Amino acid sequence: MNKLLERYASQRDIQVLAAIEEGLPLCERPFAKVGEQLGMSEDDVISRLARMKACGIIRRFGLGLQHRPLGYRANAMLVFDVPEERLDAVARAIVAHDFVTLCYCRERHLPQWQYNLYCMIHGRDRQIVEHQIIDLKDNAQLLDFASQTLFSMRRFKQTGARFSPASHSAMVKL
Numbered sequence: 516m517n518k519l520l521e522r523y524a525s526q527r528d529i530q531v532l533a534a535i536e537e538g539l540p541l542c543e544r545p546f547a548k549v550g551e552q553l554g555m556s557e558d559d560v561i562s563r564l565a566r567m568k569a570c571g572i573i574r575r576f577g578l579g580l581q582h583r584p585l586g587y588r589a590n591a592m593l594v595f596d597v598p599e600e601r602l603d604a605v606a607r608a609i610v611a612h613d614f615v616t617l618c619y620c621r622e623r624h625l626p627q628w629q630y631n632l633y634c635m636i637h638g639r640d641r642q643i644v645e646h647q648i649i650d651l652k653d654n655a656q657l658l659d660f661a662s663q664t665l666f667s668m669r670r671f672k673q674t675g676a677r678f679s680p681a682s683h684s685a686m687v688k689l
Contacts, residue, residue: 523570527555531563538579582637589641589666593648594630596623596661602632608655609634614647629661641666 524532530553539545546564547557567573582590597605602620609632610618617635636651638644644666652658 524567524572527553528563528567528572531555531560532567532573586639587637589638589644591636591638591644591648591667592665593634593636593651594663594665595632595634595657596629597632599631605632605655605657605660609651609657612647612651612654614638615651630663 531549534549534553540548542548544557546560549555550557550560553560564573564576568576595605606618606620609615614636615634616637617633619633620631621633623629623631634651636644636647638647648664652662
């Protein structure tokens with residue numbers, strides 16, 4: 516368990532996280548449904564999640580779509596080697612494009628991997644995505660940076676963090 520959880524999360528907080536690790540129930544009041552399952556009020560579930568976000572246990576709370584069933588099969592990850600002092604400005608220029616679905620920094624792993632800035636473009640048509648990549652590199656002034664474009668060849672199951680005991684025992688078996 517990470518240090519933030521150990522320091523700031525109660526057992527009830529962890530139960531809330533475990534209850535939503537597969538996603539929220541698809542209903543009019545999902546937090547009320549989670550609360551009902553845990554013997555808590557809707558307000559208690561919401562306030563616990565807000566507190567965990569405020570203290571950094573939860574970094575973000577969002578929607579994760581399975582893009583392939585929706586027809587998005589031309590998915591490209593672009594990686595760039597950007598000097599550290601330019602990262603913020605370059606990232607801002609990248610996310611200004613509405614077709615960019617994700618942008619983040621990671622450490623380089625030299626000498627094997629020189630790239631530190633990543634972004635994703637999900638599209639239905641590879642030619643359109645290729646044109647978007649050209650536009651992005653030109654408009655965000657990325658042409659001077661070493662880069663690679665990596666198109667997805669297959670999909671792996673994506674999951675968020677796991678908190679339930681069953682998830683932990685499954686991870687140990689792997």
